Amino acid sequence: MPLSHRSLCSTFTATAASALLASPALATPPEPRQDQVAGWFRMQVDQHQVTALYDGFVDIDTALLSGLDQQEIRQRLNHLFIDSENGVQTAVNAFLVHTGDHLVLVDAGSAACFGPTMGHVPENLRASGYTPEDVDTLLMTHLHPDHVCGITDSNGQAIYPNAELRVSQADADYWLSEEQAAAAPEEMQGFFSMAREAVAPYQESGRVTTFQSGDQLLEGLTVVDSVGHTPGHVSFLFQGDNDEILVWGDVVHSYGVQFANPSVAIEFDSDQQQAVDSRRAILANAAETGHWVAGAHMPFPGIGHVLSDGEGYRWLPVEYGPVIRD
Template sequence: MSMISARWSRRALVAAISMGWVVAAQAEPPAQQQEQAPGWFRMMVGEYEVTALYDGHTTLDTSLLKGMEREEILRHLDALFIDAENGMQTAVNAFLIHTGDNLVLVDAGSAACFGPTLGQVEQNLRASGYVPEEVDTILMTHLHPDHVCGLADENGDAVYPNAELRASQGDADFWLDEERSQALPEDQRAFFTMAQEAVAPYQESGRFSPFEPGDELLMGIVAQDTHGHTPGHASFMLHSDEDAMLVWGDVVHSYGVQFADPSVAIEFDSDPEQAIRTREAVLESAVADKHWVAGAHMPFPGIGHIVEDTEGYRWLPIEFGPISSDSE
């Protein structure tokens, strides 16, 4: 190597070191980061601020879906790139509504009732800028554990100490009836026990009151009868200005299957035939009225529109964007 070429080689090495190229090549790569961002998403429905709160996810076996052969179920899910051979991932969402006068929580998540992949509603509510003490009203779509357990902490105290708890009279009569639950075999009491323990601190402080379908629970928020999944399952229609949203609870569990064929039920339905009739009516109405939908078991944030498809219906999820009611 000539003296000139050696000099340029040294200069190139010095330059590479000064710019970090050589150091970067020799350094260990950074560790992969395994944590997600806090699970909340915010939008406006007219003048109402709606914040989706992610409770977490669980995995359901496809055998829980009733009315369709497994091969057909897997075909529908595979078309959406959902590998369900070992179960289908299902989100659990709650929704926080700021009306301007009230801070309303719809459903409370599952707390510790279903393991470590769930139970994040409270921490995501805090991450979104609010604290549990500010919630003044809690509306329950129904009293299944993945919606109700988050009402109370591990000591049995109310997580939302200043909130009035509202649930449908139909669900209250069914799930909070101790005589009914005690008459069941012990292995069938779990859902009843979890509902009763979660609601207890609100009952004891005089902050629990049932509602009936059609009741206007707060200005612009009306309870709708969507029973079938449970005896008193309810959904909540929000109206503000010219905008509207239906928070529909558990009308749909598997968007990959039940939009294509609404006649598919799920094992957890109290009255499968009525749950199917309810789902068909709600989907038809959502298409006709073009209102927003917020679903407890839709992929987070669980908010979108429903349109007709060549095979049943199709889910159009909201896009991330400005917090405004014209984000469609």
């Protein structure tokens, strides 16, 4: 005798329930992963292909910022949803620029000079499709250890064996001088020794040259004066036919504070007033011309535009997309 519709449904439900009860329990997911994607980002700026390389981050205490009341600094950061309780996360970036004829690395990160949150430029450079051997020109915005230590490994060997190292004359005269180091405060002694040790293998092989602000180092590459953070701090302007990008080193350390109020300085500035003057001039020019900016301590990838905003400025970060748009 054929089963009724109700009987068929009952039979199917019972069978399905038995199968479900008999099957093993669903497995729990694996533990959450802590690794991140490779730290590189590539874009085209006219004929220059720019690859941002993430070295890592450091937490900066807001007490290092001056020129504004600490309560106002914290209020500004809180307004931007930036937690400053245990220090403000500040990225450390380097920038690889393919000019067509040269592969240029601007700054190199910190290598082994700082703790485990930094020192990742070489691995991210490889992940981006290049090798340290491909780099032919190393440009230093200045010789602080989070920019220059990354040119040399923990064994004192050059990480970029085929590159010429180029630094400003003023920074070389200061940071590579044993006399200047001896006259500096004790807490600054390590900065001098780390700079000298990083540069040493390039000096030994005759691959260090100096320049002045205003010099044209390569075709379409000009040194821009941004002195103040260090005695010879500079930025680099890569110019094309229709677009350009300024790699500005340490013009800004805390984008959440110093864009809105460029008069805020940081303790690491050699000459705070001069650093403030340079920041004002560079931000004003970037906002007026609309050129791209790449900053060593801007949130990764550190590339974007500067926009005027009342008496201050604001940051418009680059949008993720294809390297070349149709």
